[in-house]
Amino acid sequence: xxxxxxxxxxxxxxxxIRHKKRWxxxxxxxxxxxxxxxxxxxxxxxxxxxxGESELYKEFEKEKHNTYILALDGDTExxxxxxxxxxxxxxxxxxxxxxxxxxxxxxxxxxxxYQKFEYAVGHWLQKTAEHVFGCVLCSPGCFSLFRAAAxxxxxxxxxxxxxxxxxxxxxxxxxGEDRWLCTLLLKQGWRVEYNAASDAxxxxxxxxxxxxxxxxxxxxxxxxxxxxxxxSATLISKRNLSxxxxxxxxxxxxxxxxxxxxxxxxxxxxxxxxxxxxxxxNGALIMALIPPAIFLGISFxxxxxxxxxxxxxxxxxxxxxxxxxxxxxxxxIVKDQTxxxxxxLFLITxxxxxxxxxxxxxxxxxxxxxxxxxxxxxxxxxxxLSIYSMVNMNNVSWGTRETAPAAxxxxxxxxxxxxxxxxxxxxxxxxxxxxxxxxxxxxxxxxEELIVSRxxxxxxxxxPDAQPQNTIVETVRxxxxxxxxxxxxxxxxxxPNQSWVTQLQSLSDDVRLxxxxxxxxxxxxxxxxxxxxxxxxxxxKKEQKNMANKLKEFRNKITFVYFIFNAFWLxxxxxxxxxxxxxxxxxxxxxxxxxxxxxxxxxxxxxxxxLLTFIFLVLIQFLAMLYHRICTLIHYVAFLxxxxxxxxxxxxxxxxxxxxxxxxxxxDLVFSRVLxxxxxxxxx
Numbered sequence: 255x256x257x258x259x260x261x262x263x264x265x266x267x268x269x270x271i272r273h274k275k276r277w278x279x280x281x282x283x284x285x286x287x288x289x290x291x292x293x294x295x296x297x298x299x300x301x302x303x304x305x306g307e308s309e310l311y312k313e314f315e316k317e318k319h320n321t322y323i324l325a326l327d328g329d330t331e332x333x334x335x336x337x338x339x340x341x342x343x344x345x346x347x348x349x350x351x352x353x354x355x356x357x358x359x360x361x362x363x364x365x366x367x368y369q370k371f372e373y374a375v376g377h378w379l380q381k382t383a384e385h386v387f388g389c390v391l392c393s394p395g396c397f398s399l400f401r402a403a404a405x406x407x408x409x410x411x412x413x414x415x416x417x418x419x420x421x422x423x424x425x426x427x428x429x430g431e432d433r434w435l436c437t438l439l440l441k442q443g444w445r446v447e448y449n450a451a452s453d454a455x456x457x458x459x460x461x462x463x464x465x466x467x468x469x470x471x472x473x474x475x476x477x478x479x480x481x482x483x484x485x486s487a488t489l490i491s492k493r494n495l496s497x498x499x500x501x502x503x504x505x506x507x508x509x510x511x512x513x514x515x516x517x518x519x520x521x522x523x524x525x526x527x528x529x530x531x532x533x534x535x536n537g538a539l540i541m542a543l544i545p546p547a548i549f550l551g552i553s554f555x556x557x558x559x560x561x562x563x564x565x566x567x568x569x570x571x572x573x574x575x576x577x578x579x580x581x582x583x584x585x586x587i588v589k590d591q592t593x594x595x596x597x598x599l600f601l602i603t604x605x606x607x608x609x610x611x612x613x614x615x616x617x618x619x620x621x622x623x624x625x626x627x628x629x630x631x632x633x634x635x636x637x638x639l640s641i642y643s644m645v646n647m648n649n650v651s652w653g654t655r656e657t658a659p660a661a662x663x664x665x666x667x668x669x670x671x672x673x674x675x676x677x678x679x680x681x682x683x684x685x686x687x688x689x690x691x692x693x694x695x696x697x698x699x700x701x702e703e704l705i706v707s708r709x710x711x712x713x714x715x716x717x718p719d720a721q722p723q724n725t726i727v728e729t730v731r732x733x734x735x736x737x738x739x740x741x742x743x744x745x746x747x748x749x750p751n752q753s754w755v756t757q758l759q760s761l762s763d764d765v766r767l768x769x770x771x772x773x774x775x776x777x778x779x780x781x782x783x784x785x786x787x788x789x790x791x792x793x794x795k796k797e798q799k800n801m802a803n804k805l806k807e808f809r810n811k812i813t814f815v816y817f818i819f820n821a822f823w824l825x826x827x828x829x830x831x832x833x834x835x836x837x838x839x840x841x842x843x844x845x846x847x848x849x850x851x852x853x854x855x856x857x858x859x860x861x862x863x864x865l866l867t868f869i870f871l872v873l874i875q876f877l878a879m880l881y882h883r884i885c886t887l888i889h890y891v892a893f894l895x896x897x898x899x900x901x902x903x904x905x906x907x908x909x910x911x912x913x914x915x916x917x918x919x920x921x922d923l924v925f926s927r928v929l930x931x932x933x934x935x936x937x938x
Contacts, residue, residue: 430475
């Protein structure tokens with residue numbers, strides 16, 4: 255590519271290499287770290303004369319420490335400054351093993367609007383609190399920077415290659431692989447940080463079904479990794495200087511609050527029904543409990559798609575209920591001239607914290623309007639989604655961004671039979687239409703030889719008496735070179751905008767895409783890596799059925815424990831509401847001007863303690879956000895000051911000269927000066 259850069263694409267065949275995301279990461283991390291870094295360090299050591307093993311070890315450790323890997327999703331957009339800010343964190347602090355930036359969801363529609371505010375609150379409060387008081391528990395794979403030394407540390411990449419053998423392994427290892435990788439880093443003593451000034455934009459689910467399936471993976475994997483960390487709290491607090499015991503207690507509170515979220519939402523719905531229908535709290539609680547209980551019961555018997563359809567309908571009804579209840583609460587505040595009720599306190603406190611937090615992020619203050627939708631969707635995202643995630647915990651499929659065959663497409667068995675020559679030609683066309691820069695792993699030689707060899711082996715296995723070799727070779731030889739190299743027979747993409755090969759070639763005339771082969775040592779490395787970690791897992795129907803049963807049993811146990819805690823919470827609240835007044839807490843009734851009205855409001859102890867705990871957690875996160883805002887400002891100002899004014903002035907003068915100069919020679923000369931002003935001639 256232009257300016258000496260190169261882009262390498264590996265075409266991964268899931269019949270030869272384990273499919274799914276985690277194994278792709280294993281393949282590339284071992285390739286970049288175990289081969290690229292090691293080879294580079296060894297060559298540099300050889301050029302220096304090869305002083306000894308100790309010198310090689312020091313050189314290798316230095317290379318690992320100063321090598322960074324940027325993890326991205328294919329749809330992530332960012333600016334170079336965002337990466338440089340993450341690099342600064344890793345350069346300044348040696349024990350930082352990973353750093354993530356501020357993720358902005360993109361797209362259109364109500365689901366994306368909801369996620370915009372959800373992501374904002376998660377980063378404004380939760381991520382900053384984790385960064386300030388301890389470590390970030392999850393550096394998302396869509397935009398994160400990792401240190402090679404951290405990934406190559408003991409019990410990190412080695413343990414990351416473990417195959418899932420138990421039911422809980424599928425939840426923790428494969429459903430949230432980026433969070434599990436961070437769990438391994440934290441256990442090994444590395445720090446994971448968050449930089450709010452490093453912005454990245456990625457596509458978010460726009461459909462209700464896609465959103466539910468995404469969170470169906472995220473929810474259980476998050477709890478599984480937090481439980482894993484809490485189970486090793488003593489060891490982690492000794493090994494990781496950023497993870498204190500008090501921080502682990504904070505995470506325990508967060509875990510408990512997330513487990514009790516469904517029952518808390520039911521209590522909130524009961525309060526809304528009390529205000530809306532003017533009925534007794536006990537009756538409102540029973541009415542609020544019936545719909546989610548029915549949804550939970552039938553979800554074990556119906557298909558996931560039907561569950562999502564029911565959840566979508568219930569979410570709409572709950573949104574209307576929340577909207578009506580909020581309007582009634584606001585009207586009662588104005589009518590009764592009082593703000594000291596549980597519902598009004600919760601609403602005012604939550605809105606105040608979010609509003610002030612948004613003001614501290616002036617570039618994102620417009621997201622406050624999406625907060626209204628966020629409040630309306632609380633029953634859906636914290637009650638119905640919890641039920642859906644727990645009931646479908648045994649489903650370990652990805653659920654999002656999975657390609658499915660087009661509607662009406664013919665199956666393999668229904669296609670017309672092909673001759674040997676047609677099969678070879680079709681295979682060649684499919685390969686070369688994927689892009690002429692595909693590097694085939696574990697193979698030395700041209701691509702047509704590879705495909706011919708593979709088809710010969712396949713046909714020899716299926717048709718022992720046939721002699722297809724001459725036919726295939728002749729087919730390859732008879733095909734015009736421009737036909738099999740251009741791949742015009744079968745377009746690689748149905749959408750022209752997705753053809754990245756065409757886009758790269760149209761960027762500049764300097765782009766020269768070519769097919770490459772592996773040298774002998776690199777080929778041997780991939781052969782050993784594949785044999786040790788990446789060979790496709792054997793498909794055994796009996797084992798699959800046995801694991802499916804184990805996943806269901808594990809689902810049933812976790813679901814029972816999860817909802818029994820919520821049931822205890824609800825029963826305790828219901829029981830206290832039936833008892834006499836001495837078990838209630840009396841709070842003075844204040845008007846809008848915060849003056850005592852002479853009356854009292856009674857609140858059950860459990861509801862009062864939950865309200866205090868919630869406010870306490872939000873207050874802690876709010877204080878952490880204020881501190882993190884100051885640190886982010888200092889870091890960003892220091893980053894802007896890294897480029898001297900003299901360099902900026904030289905570049906501005908050079909660009910001004912380009913505009914004033916009318917001759918082509920003058921433009922080339924000035925552009926050359928602009929490149930040289932940066933010292934390395936790599937300005938793109």
